[in-house]
Amino acid sequence: MRNHKDALLAIEGVYHSYLPGTPFERRSLDGVDLSVYEKETVGIIGPSGSGKTTLLFHCNGLLRPQRGTVRAFGIPIGEPGAELRDIRRRVGCVFQSPEDQVFERYVGDDIAFGPRNMGLAVETVRERVRGALATVGYPFSFKDRLTSRLSLGEKRRVAIAGVLAMDPRLLLLDEPTAGLDPEARRDLFEIIDRFKRRSGRAVLMVSHRMEEIAELSDRIYVLVRGRVVLQGTARGVFSRPDLLSENGLSLPAPAQTVRLLQERGIPVRSGACSVQEAADTIEELFRDRT
Amino acid sequence: MTARSEFEFSVKLSIGQFVPGSSLLHMLDPRVKIVVCVMLIVSAVLVGRIFAVTLLFVLVVSVLVGTGVGAGLAFRALRPVAPFLAVLAVIQMFAIPQLRENAVIVWEWRFLHMTDRSIVSGVLLIGRFAVIVMALHLFSVTTSTNQLIHGVEQLVRPLEKIGVPAHELAMVVHISLRFLPILLFETEKLMMAQASRGADFGKGRGVRRLRRLFPLFVPMFLISLRHAEAIAESMESRCYTGGRGRTSRLRPRLKRADYLAIGAFIAADGAILAANYLFSEAVWGSRALCIL
Ligand SMILES: Nc1ncnc2c1ncn2[C@@H]1O[C@H](COP(=O)(O)OP(=O)(O)OP(=O)(O)O)[C@@H](O)[C@H]1O
Ligand SMILES: [Mg+2]
Numbered sequence: 252m253r254n255h256k257d258a259l260l261a262i263e264g265v266y267h268s269y270l271p272g273t274p275f276e277r278r279s280l281d282g283v284d285l286s287v288y289e290k291e292t293v294g295i296i297g298p299s300g301s302g303k304t305t306l307l308f309h310c311n312g313l314l315r316p317q318r319g320t321v322r323a324f325g326i327p328i329g330e331p332g333a334e335l336r337d338i339r340r341r342v343g344c345v346f347q348s349p350e351d352q353v354f355e356r357y358v359g360d361d362i363a364f365g366p367r368n369m370g371l372a373v374e375t376v377r378e379r380v381r382g383a384l385a386t387v388g389y390p391f392s393f394k395d396r397l398t399s400r401l402s403l404g405e406k407r408r409v410a411i412a413g414v415l416a417m418d419p420r421l422l423l424l425d426e427p428t429a430g431l432d433p434e435a436r437r438d439l440f441e442i443i444d445r446f447k448r449r450s451g452r453a454v455l456m457v458s459h460r461m462e463e464i465a466e467l468s469d470r471i472y473v474l475v476r477g478r479v480v481l482q483g484t485a486r487g488v489f490s491r492p493d494l495l496s497e498n499g500l501s502l503p504a505p506a507q508t509v510r511l512l513q514e515r516g517i518p519v520r521s522g523a524c525s526v527q528e529a530a531d532t533i534e535e536l537f538r539d540r541t
Numbered sequence: 542m543t544a545r546s547e548f549e550f551s552v553k554l555s556i557g558q559f560v561p562g563s564s565l566l567h568m569l570d571p572r573v574k575i576v577v578c579v580m581l582i583v584s585a586v587l588v589g590r591i592f593a594v595t596l597l598f599v600l601v602v603s604v605l606v607g608t609g610v611g612a613g614l615a616f617r618a619l620r621p622v623a624p625f626l627a628v629l630a631v632i633q634m635f636a637i638p639q640l641r642e643n644a645v646i647v648w649e650w651r652f653l654h655m656t657d658r659s660i661v662s663g664v665l666l667i668g669r670f671a672v673i674v675m676a677l678h679l680f681s682v683t684t685s686t687n688q689l690i691h692g693v694e695q696l697v698r699p700l701e702k703i704g705v706p707a708h709e710l711a712m713v714v715h716i717s718l719r720f721l722p723i724l725l726f727e728t729e730k731l732m733m734a735q736a737s738r739g740a741d742f743g744k745g746r747g748v749r750r751l752r753r754l755f756p757l758f759v760p761m762f763l764i765s766l767r768h769a770e771a772i773a774e775s776m777e778s779r780c781y782t783g784g785r786g787r788t789s790r791l792r793p794r795l796k797r798a799d800y801l802a803i804g805a806f807i808a809a810d811g812a813i814l815a816a817n818y819l820f821s822e823a824v825w826g827s828r829a830l831c832i833l
Contacts, residue, residue: 274560274614313733315546336741344737352734354760368739399763417738 258286259421259453260310260342264319267305267477271317279305281477282319287421290447292454294468294485296461298499302477303457304347307423310455311335311342323421340369343419347426347457349406358384358401358409359394365417383416388438403430411439415446422446424456428463440467461503465489465524473500485524505529547742548729557618557681565608566683570799571692574680577806581676584810585669591661593817594668600809601675615678619671626670634663690715691789708784716772720765727764731757 267280279302287293295303308314309321312328312335321328323338343365346352355361362383366376381391387408401409407430414422422443428436440463447454458464464471465485473481473488475498481488489495489506502510505526512519512533519536523529561567566574581601588594605612635653648655684692694711701707732742735756742753 272617275558308733311737313546313548313737335736336739339737340739346734346737351730354731354734356759364735364740365738368741413738 258288258322259324259451260285260287260455261322262286262306262309262319263321265306265309265316265321266318267302267309267314268317269305279477280309283474283477283479285472285479287453287455289451289453291469292443292447292456292467294464294471295455295457295474296459296464296471296500297474301474303474304425305477306474307344307425307455307457310421310423311339311344313344340417341419342421342423343414343417344423345411345414345425345427347429349403349410352410353398353401353406353413355398357394358396358398361398361409362394362413362416365413369417379416379418380412383412386415386442387412388435404432404435407431408435411442415442420451420453422452422454424454424458426457426459428458428460436463443467461489461501462505462525465503465506473498486522489524490521509533548733548736557678559685560614560682561685562610562683564610564683565798565802566604566610566679568798569683569802570795571684571688572696572795573799573803574684575689575692575696576803578676578680580806580810581679582673584814585672585676587814588669588817589665590817590820591664591668592820593813594665594672596813596816597672597810598668598675600813601672601679604806605675605679610679610683612675614682615675618678619674622670622674626667630663630666633666634659686715686718689718706784708787712784720768723768724761724765727768728757728761731760731764 262283262285265280265283266278269275269277269279281302283302283306285293285295285306295306297303305314309316309328310323312321312323312333315321316329319329323342326333326338328335328338353361355364359380362380363376366379371379380394384391384393389408389412398406398409407427411427424443427439431439443454443456446452454467456464456467468485471482471485471488472479473495480498481491481494489502492502492506492510495501501507503524505523505528509519509521509523509529509532513521517536520532523532581597585594585597588597601615602612605615634655646654646656647660690711693714694707697705697707697710732740736742740753740756
């Protein structure tokens with residue numbers, strides 16, 4: 252059992268309402284517990300409006316817990332004196348909509364925004380921009396493009412580069428693959444993988460694509476109406492198709508395929524979440540036959 | 542003890558915002574509410590007696606409570622300005638020289654004088670302000686932007702004969718009103734985007750704080766332009782050509798309840814105004830009555 256103290260991010264009993272104390276008050280988080288440890292990718296799934304984005308915003312202090320505690324790298328975010336700039340430097344957040352995140356006129360300026368705020372030297376900032384652009388698969392000359400003329404997918408990559416340029420230790424990703432083509436998506440998985448293999452890093456990711464959550468996450472939280480209704484490994488979470496479909500979620504396609512085969516009386520082993528695993532379990536079947 | 546997020550402006554914005562409901566006030570014609578609101582404000586400025594301003598206050602509160610809207614929201618709106626109001630009232634009590642003529646000094650210390658008249662004017666200031674805030678609330682909380690626009694347009698329409706472009710005027714009001722919350726929300730999002738990449742909006746006061754807002758200006762300008770373009774485009778694509786020959790789905794007609802409401806209100810308001818002028822020193826010759 253991991254010691255709770257070692258968590259890079261520890262969220263305990265967090266409640267949040269939008270527009271508190273007004274007639275428009277709306278409970279968005281209803282007592283959430285969540286933790287992220289080093290080298291982990293943690294996935295959050297949940298129907299629209301279940302509070303996923305709200306929860307992510309609590310992880311770098313964009314929102315402060317109205318009740319409960321949030322600790323990132325040991326710093327309690329709820330405390331009035333918390334050094335939020337330190338936290339935000341270490342917890343990078345890629346927003347759900349890159350339109351909301353990319354605000355400078357030129358790509359280069361936008362990616363440099365974070366490093367400049369960290370007070371880095373001009374040359375270092377330049378290197379950071381070059382490195383971040385290379386990571387998302389663009390040449391250095393891409394820095395001179397106008398952000399307003401980018402396609403959505405391009406903008407998303409720039410947004411990711413802007414966050415990576417700060418070299419955060421915890422990466423928050425809010426539906427990072429929406430609007431990306433399959434190749435860019437694979438590239439992103441590659442980036443995430445490389446990122447979290449370095450020491451002291453971790454990823455917390457929200458997605459509506461069960462397949463990618465199943466494939467990337469070490470642990471998954473299922474958020475429904477501001478509550479964690481299920482958590483565990485991909486295998487554990489996706490062995491509860493009833494609970495998921497009740498809440499408007501589904502199984503990843505490979506798991507669904509296996510389940511359909513089982514319903515038709517074919518004795519496939521359950522538990523496959525990724526395409527690879529599904530292929531393996533089906534192959535097993537044929538191997539047993541022969 | 543937990544700290545508040547530095548970006549949630551929308552909470553402040555919700556003050557005075559339309560709250561959908563089915564109270565009597567919600568049902569009334571927007572024109573009636575505009576007239577009531579304006580009359581209340583004018584009366585609050587006109588009256589010069591504490592009892593009259595108190596009666597006005599009672600009138601607004603009882604309208605709010607009696608129609609099922611409730612006065613809680615309006616009181617909340619008063620809370621943030623209360624300290625300023627108190628300071629203003631104190632200044633009024635001590636520092637307005639013309640209030641010292643023909644007045645009885647109640648309290649003095651060195652150069653500070655407090656007279657019976659200055660106390661009255663301080664109290665009046667608070668009373669007037671409270672009535673005006675409540676009156677604006679009575680209107681804004683129960684009237685949607687759409688209704689407001691129709692109300693304004695219909696009230697201004699008679700002036701079309703002398704060349705006032707009623708519809709265009711209403712449209713301008715409408716778009717500006719709609720833009721305000723959008724812009725505030727966009728600012729909130731932009732600040733969040735900048736803050737999450739290390740910009741600092743947190744501490745500091747006054748000029749320092751203002752200087753931190755500087756990097757917001759250019760992006761906000763661009764965002765506004767983008768919104769304006771989107772509005773223009775969507776108006777074009779719906780063949781908007783201005784007010785001429787345009788009919789309206791909502792065509793508010795004054796109903797019996799509207800006439801009753803406005804009648805009752807004018808009676809009450811008129812009575813208060815009349816009392817205000819009648820109970821004066823000149824008529825009764827009594828100082829006490831004049832003060833109250
Ligand atoms: N700025 C806001 N003001 C008021 N209510 C809000 C605001 N942002 C979100 N909400 C409400 O809070 C709830 C949770 O929103 P949130 O954005 O966290 O959902 P989500 O799980 O990220 O949804 P999605 O999958 O669609 O992105 C929703 O019901 C939403 O309507
Ligand atoms: Mg979201």
